[in-house]
Amino acid sequence: VDVILDSASVETGAVAVHKEELVLSQFFDELKNSWDGIVVNPNVTLEWDYPAPLPVVVSDPGKLKIILQNLINNALKFTDTGEVRVSARHNPNYEKMVLTVSDTGIGIAPSQLPFVFDKFWQVDATRTRTQGGIGMGLYIVKAFTELLGGNVTVTSTVGQGTSFRVELPTV
Secondary structure: OHHHHHHHHHHHOOOOOOOEEEEHHHHHHHHHHHHOOOOOOOOEEEEEEOOOOOOEEEEOHHHHHHHHHHHHHHHHHOOOOEEEEEEEEEEOOOOEEEEEEEEOOOOOOHHHHHHOOOOOOOOOHHHHHHHOOOOOHHHHHHHHHHHOOOEEEEEEEOOOEEEEEEEEEOO
């Protein structure tokens, strides 16, 4: 339901950005803690990679959380064995934070990469039917990232995994 509401808000232009000072290290600690004890697949580990301390930034914590949750959920959904890694880095020279969610999952064919952020796009409709999802998560990731003044890119190798990189301004 949330993904449908988020999508409808994007479509109608009714998405408000509520920027505030955000202690990035604390934000990631809280996000990590929300995943503690959740075992989606015992053959997949969820790794967190962010230095302490990360700086205080100005962003919308709600949108940032939705971006990362959608990326993590997708990575876990399409990874049968191995790991999903969530990382954060700050580049003070460019006033940017770089968030990456990488997995060792099924990967995405090069011919499909241009479409991954399209509404209702699904990497594997048969798998998605068993795992759930309507193909809106990555669409929302892109829309929210752009609302926050950033950009998102994807690299992938079939059978080896996928990596989503979100670059966001820190001011």
